[in-house]
């Protein structure tokens with residue numbers, strides 16, 4: 292099994308990013324390493340060129356994201372962690388595959404239609420060909436599996452169509468058709484002040500989210516001030532269906548403790564938030580404190596983070612270079 296997954300680079304990561312994404316990658320890395328497979332995680336800095344980001348911010352968020360992943364448990368000995376721009380085979384294979392991909396296929400991509408909107412003439416060419424780069428990202432490693440959310444299923448189908456057409460056109464069996472990798476459902480973490488809104492870095496109020504850089508006092512204070520209702524916790528999750536704030540705190544507790552939400556309500560049934568919130572804050576501090584401390588040390592030493600990315604890129608390049616060469620050979624380049 293070889294898994295390849297790209298990660299958008301963003302700064303200011305929060306508890307929702309950790310429980311909904313990063314913690315899942317760490318689990319995936321450990322599962323795949325245990326079976327002798329390979330896990331490649333890349334920071335999608337080439338993809339980020341489709342949005343206008345100041346260069347200094349692009350560089351900073353790449354380092355911040357890499358540091359956060361390392362702090363949260365991505366182990367550079369188990370997974371290959373690198374940024375896309377440092378492995379030129381991604382862009383080179385993308386160009387080769389642009390001879391294979393059809394305008395009509397790309398024009399049908401929902402994400403292109405959504406993002407370009409009515410302004411197709413003003414959209415960048417890269418926004419249109421984005422899914423071809425995504426295809427190259429996985430085909431260049433002959434990935435067997437790609438973790439995909441709902442919104443990315445269409446792009447994985449496209450990667451399979453491109454691989455099939457390339458193999459047919461050039462009478463080769465070069466590309467493996469990647470399968471979707473289904474991991475256990477990630478929890479969706481809501482704002483601490485509004486059970487109907489997702490916890491997000493774009494929320495103007497800092498009290499709505501736990502940042503991965505928050506100190507212990509800030510974590511405790513944010514949970515203390517989290518919105519709840521006066522009723523005690525019931526003994527089933529079903530009974531929390533119309534109490535979104537309470538349900539969110541139970542969901543966070545369960546995800547941090549690697550337990551089911553039902554086992555958490557069973558333990559706290561009949562107790563109020565005066566008891567539950569401090570227990571949740573203690574748990575969050577115990578789980579997030581060490582990650583924050585590692586993150587702080589890494590951000591103080593960005594050269595060490597860069598060194599990890601350089602080594603990851605070398606390992607990725609060693610896998611990608613023969614594939615690129617074979618694709619060049621197949622096409623007569």
Ligand code: ADP
Pocket residue numbers: 299301307308309310311312477478479480481489490491492493
């Ligand atoms: P934000 O919404 O803060 O801008 P992003 O859109 O950059 O976060 O998301 C990065 C990753 O984190 C994605 O995989 C996304 O699904 C996950 N994620 C973001 N917010 C949450 C949340 N509140 N709960 C669970 N997962 C989340």
Ligand code: NA
Pocket residue numbers: none
């Ligand atoms: Na977002």
